[in-house]
Structures are given as C-alpha cells and as structure tokens.
Amino acid sequence: MFNTLIRISYDGSNYSGFQTQANASTVQEALERALKVIYKQPVRVAGAGRTDSGVHARGQTASFQAPFHIAADNLPHALNALLPADIVVTTAEYMPENFHARFDALGKLYSYTIDRAPYPQVLKRLYSWHLPDPLNLELICQAAQLFTGTHDFRSFQTAGSSIVETTRTLHRVEPVELHADNMLTIYFEGSGFLYRMVRLITGTLIRAGKGSITLPEIQEAIEGSNPAAAGPTVPPHGLCLEKVIYDQEVLGF
C-alpha cells in the first residue's frame, strides 16, 4: 500500500461538512467516490479535521492507503477531473507508512471573515459573514489576546461533545483588518480545536467589539467561572480551514 497525503480545498456551501455521515452529502464521500474510480476499489480517506456543514477549506488534508502507485504529481489532476468543481485537490505526496493526516497534525490554522460593508459585498457573500454593525477593533484585539496561550476551553465548545480533555493551546488569535476591502479576518492558529470553538470564540470577540461584554467577563469565561459569557456561535460560511500544520521535516509542502 502507498500511504498518500493530499491537500484539499473546497467550497463548503453545498456540503454537510467534511466527514461522511448518513443521508448527507460530504466532502469525504465525494473524495472516496473519485478515488474508487481511480483505484478501482474502495479507498477510505482520513481527514485531518471534520469541518462543519457550510465551512470552507483552502488547506484541509487527508491521508489514505493507495492500493497501487501513481506519480504523485498526476494524482491531483486525475482526482480533480472526477471531483465536482467545488472540491479541488491541490497537492499529493507519498508519506511513511505510519503517517496519519489527523494524528500527525501539529495544529491548524483557521480564518473567520467578516464583511463590514453597509450592504453585503455580493461576490464575497458565500465566504464571509455580513455584519455592518459598528465594532471597536481595539477591544476585539484586546479580547483576542486573552484567548492566546494554553487554556481549558471547555466553555468554548458546543454542549454535548464527548471530549473530556478540553485544554488547548492557541498560538495566534489575530484580527486583521483589510480596510480597502471592508473586511475583517480573524486568524486562529492552535494545537487543536474543540467542536465549534473557533465560531464560539469569534462570537465572543464580536460581542466584545460591540461593547456588550467586558474583558473581565471574557476572562471569567476562559477561566470557566462564567460559561454563559462564551459565544454566540457565528455562522459557518465565514469560517475557512486555511492550513493543517505538520512537522516540516515530514512534509514536502
């Protein structure tokens, strides 16, 4: 078998997320359908992260065991010819046999994009959340600082999750304003993310920017003594999985 790592970008608008589930159209299902055509047998892919319904990706990754060898440079082209236009494989490479896209990931980089124009920027409407309300960027940046570092993020996950260990490290929570475009993008880079964590933190940051929650209240939410101060969950279509981070020494890209 040939252990293969692919990088995948997709427009999540028409998918119920990455991971296969019953009675729903998913990116994994589309990938496995294309791989089955190429390899003439079922091939199961393991994604680095399950993105939620409606969430996009520029740099999702997945690994799979290929039953025979195809030149890695030809694989994206072969897959893209079989995939729908809203899923594009951008790279492929062969990995050591014990490599796994999810278990070997050191972290992930997500972006959340907010359209601040008075009316939605129509050509960006599918990939940003329109929020014309005035926002205090200074407060958003100060609140973002509170989230960086290692914290128990149990208040920043959707209830009902079965995850027990909820401590994660965020290396970067950085709001970046693109004035010319009237866009605000918040980057989240971390060791791992709980279910809906990015969207819950973004919702909290936006409330800080509106002045409807104070920095001490956010600090309490992070410390676990005021879980109600977390959120709300912002819509999925502003979220994009930008990159899955691996040890550079094991990766070609």
Next chain:
Amino acid sequence: MFNTLIRISYDGSNYSGFQTQANASTVQEALERALKVIYKQPVRVAGAGRTDSGVHARGQTASFQAPFHIAADNLPHALNALLPADIVVTTAEYMPENFHARFDALGKLYSYTIDRAPYPQVLKRLYSWHLPDPLNLELICQAAQLFTGTHDFRSFQTAGSSIVETTRTLHRVEPVELHADNMLTIYFEGSGFLYRMVRLITGTLIRAGKGSITLPEIQEAIEGSNPAAAGPTVPPHGLCLEKVIYDQEVLGF
C-alpha cells in the same frame, strides 16, 4: 416623478445578463419585481450597461422614475430585503429629472480576473477564469499599451452587432498581478465598449502572453487589416463591471 439612480452589485452566475429578455432570468427583471412591490405599480429601470450572461457587477447603475418619494438612504435597504441574495443595491440618490443612467455615463471600468494557480482556487472559481498556462506578463503589458487611446475597435466586437460607429477611447488597459493570490486582473476603463469588446481584447492579450500572436499582428487587428488576429472571447465569469463613470458634479457617490 422622482428620478432615481441606484448602484447595483450582482453575482451574474445565475442570470442571463442584466437586461430583460424573453424566457430568461435577468437582473433587470429582479429589480423591477422588487420595485413593483415597493411602489405598488410597474417601474421600468434603465441600466447603464447590459452585462452578458454570467458577467458580474460591483458597480452597475440604473435609473428609474419613482412614482413617490422614499428617503434615499432607506431605498437600498428596502430593495435588498426583496431582492435575492445575489443582487445587492448599494446606493440610491435622486437626480435631476433629465438624468439617464446610460446616456449620461461618461465611461465604464471593467475588470477581467484570471486565476493562474496550478489548480483552480476553489473559493474564487465563480469570479475568475482559471488559466494555469505560463504567460509572459511583459508581452501582455506591451500588448495592452497598443489598445489604449482612440481606435476603431470594429474587429473587437462579436459579429452581427448592429452598431455602426465603432470608434471608442480606452483610457486605461492595465494588467495588475496579485502575486500573493496568484491572480492577474486586467482593468479596462473607457468611454464605451462594443459588444464583448473586453472579453475579445482579453483573449487577444492572453494570446500575446502565450506568444501565439505578435505585437505587430495585434497592431494590424486594431488597424482593421487583420481582424482574424482578434480574440478569442474569454469566458464571462472572469468579467466584472466595476464602475460606471459620471461627471462628479452630478453625482453624490
């Protein structure tokens, strides 16, 4: 009657262009449907330019005679509440009674965007033409220079047009490379444009960049002695009407 000028942005993917035509979904038709709800009677809009099927706009304009007065600042909001999500009215203002969105336009600015990444950038696929072929940008810039100024552009229109006067002035034909995004956008600003002129000139520029047509051959096409050197017509979804230009003294935006 209240002569009203609106600025409209739209995702042209699902429309047969701006202008109303039989058995086709158009932006004009959607606008007139929304205006009829607001004004409770049929209102006819005159667009500044007919964009073709699949072409986008960030700054199309249209004027119409409103039967009664509504605060101009409220009009975009009222229209957007009635319009589909892929059409957004961004400004409205009242104009002198003889103003006409098309006849008073001094010119237009179009952009044509080319995605040069090896595989399509999936979140930009609806708004750019994917062309991974190597291009000589220096040659494209030199060819672009040939088109600027006043020329008889009769070779750069789709055959069958009934337009007799085919001289137009292009003030700007400027290729702009966004290296970080792997995108090439060519801006066209001019007094007016013949049918499919931007897409035919873009096709010619791309051929220059591929080295499959020489600068002297393009010069011949512009001078009319070698019409076969013009084109081909590039796909509509890379094209966007950025702005309709009016005398600043008559306009608030």
